[in-house]
Structure formats: C-alpha cells, structure tokens
Amino acid sequence: VVQQEWSRVDEYLVSALVEQDEVLTGALERARAAGLPPIDVAPNQGALLHLWVRALGARRVLELGTLGGYSTIWMGRALPAGGSLVTCEVSAEHAAVARENLAVAGLSEVVDVRVGPAVETLEGLVGGEPFDFVFIDADKENNPSYFRLAVGLTRPGGVIVVDNVVRGGAIADEGSVNPQVVATREMNRLIAAEPRVVATAVQTVGSKGYDGFAFLLVTG
Numbered sequence: 630v631v632q633q634e635w636s637r638v639d640e641y642l643v644s645a646l647v648e649q650d651e652v653l654t655g656a657l658e659r660a661r662a663a664g665l666p667p668i669d670v671a672p673n674q675g676a677l678l679h680l681w682v683r684a685l686g687a688r689r690v691l692e693l694g695t696l697g698g699y700s701t702i703w704m705g706r707a708l709p710a711g712g713s714l715v716t717c718e719v720s721a722e723h724a725a726v727a728r729e730n731l732a733v734a735g736l737s738e739v740v741d742v743r744v745g746p747a748v749e750t751l752e753g754l755v756g757g758e759p760f761d762f763v764f765i766d767a768d769k770e771n772n773p774s775y776f777r778l779a780v781g782l783t784r785p786g787g788v789i790v791v792d793n794v795v796r797g798g799a800i801a802d803e804g805s806v807n808p809q810v811v812a813t814r815e816m817n818r819l820i821a822a823e824p825r826v827v828a829t830a831v832q833t834v835g836s837k838g839y840d841g842f843a844f845l846l847v848t849g
C-alpha cells in the first residue's frame with residue numbers, strides 16, 4: 630500500500646513537472662526489450678541529475694553504471710556545447726543498448742561509453758582533465774573504491790552523487806552482513822574521514838521504492 634502511494638505521487642509529480650520526450654521513453658523501452666533490469670533512475674530522479682549538472686555549469690561528467698543509458702541521456706542533455714561525459718559499464722550487452730540509445734539521443738559524440746570494470750576505467754582516467762560532476766551508480770560492493778577514485782578525479786568545487794545509499798533502511802543496520810550495505814557503510818566512513826569532502830545523505834521514496842542518495846562537495 631505504501632509503495633502504491635509512493636508510485637502514485639511519483640506519477641503525479643512526473644506528469645506535473647517532468648518533461649520526458651520520446652527519446653527518454655524510447656530508451657527505457659529499448660532497455661526493457663533487450664532484457665536489461667528495470668533499475669534505471671526514475672524520471673524525476675533523472676531530471677534532478679540533469680538540473681544538478683546544469684546548475685553546476687558542469688562541462689565534464691563521469692558516470693559509474695550506464696545500464697541502458699537512461700540517466701546518461703538526462704545528464705548528457707544538460708551539458709553545454711563542448712561538454713563531455715564518460716560513462717563506465719562492465720556489461721558489453723548493457724553498453725551496446727546504451728550506445729544505441731545515445732545515438733538516438735544525438736549524444737554519440739558527447740558520451741564516451743567505456744566497457745570494463747569501473748575501477749580499471751577510473752584508474753585509467755587518473756592524471757587526465759578533472760570532472761565537475763560524478764554520478765556513482767554501479768555495483769555497490771565497490772563503493773569504497775569508487776569514492777576514493779572519484780575524489781581524486783573531481784575538481785575542487787565539483788560534486789559527487791552516490792545513488793542507493795539507504796537500501797530500504799538497511800544502511801542503518803550496524804551488524805548487516807549484506808555486502809552492499811557493508812561496503813556503503815565503509816564508504817561513509819571514508820567520506821567522513823576525507824578532509825577534501827563535505828557531504829550529506831538524504832532518504833528518498835518513490836516509484837523505485839525506499840532508498841536515498843549522498844551528495845558530496847569536493848572542496849580541495
């Protein structure tokens with residue numbers, strides 16, 4: 630009943646405020662037709678990513694976890710002319726669907742889909758031009774490594790957002806043995822101990838259930 634209510638309100642909010650065109654709905658349709666799991670961000674969450682990228686004036690965006698490219702399109706569309714986005718995906722199958730969706734969106738020249746374990750891709754980016762905005766949404770077990778690498782890849786004043794940091798409330802279970810929860814709690818310890826980062830996290834409910842995101846400002 631509670632989930633029904635969250636979904637009903639999300640439907641209203643999306644219909645009232647969020648313009649989803651055929652490119653975005655088509656990207657979700659192609660992902661489902663190809664058998665990709667329905668774990669893309671919700672439309673109003675995609676719009677939030679878009680607005681963060683725009684509000685920051687970000688020119689370089691890094692994404693971990695491409696899936697079918699739905700969140701990628703939302704962020705890619707927020708970039709100014711000359712902007713670029715690197716997105717990391719371990720599954721060649723997911724990356725192929727994403728590339729097709731990005732081509733339909735006219736973003737093939739803007740978005741670089743890197744296939745492989747995100748840790749390796751990120752290590753290869755060290756020493757390059759820093760990023761203004763990073764969205765971490767891949768395998769949660771690697772969140773500590775993703776955070777550590779992302780901090781080094783983000784310019785001072787840049788922002789890192791980490792998705793799924795609440796996990797239906799399980800994040801608060803000290804004794805949890807769920808590897809995703811254990812890793813995300815470890816990431817939180819690293820964040821708290823990192824002097825170059827100021828952070829918060831917020832719980833969310835909606836069509837995708839009960840979860841939340843962390844928002845990190847890189848200060849130095």
Ligand code: SAM
Nearest residue numbers: 669670694696699700718719746747766767768
């Ligand atoms: N950001 C996408 C969106 O909102 O449309 C959803 C991403 S989905 C939650 C997570 C993705 O991370 C999956 O496509 C999965 O294959 C990918 N993934 C899992 N482990 C990975 C790894 N080690 N490196 C890179 N990507 C990985």
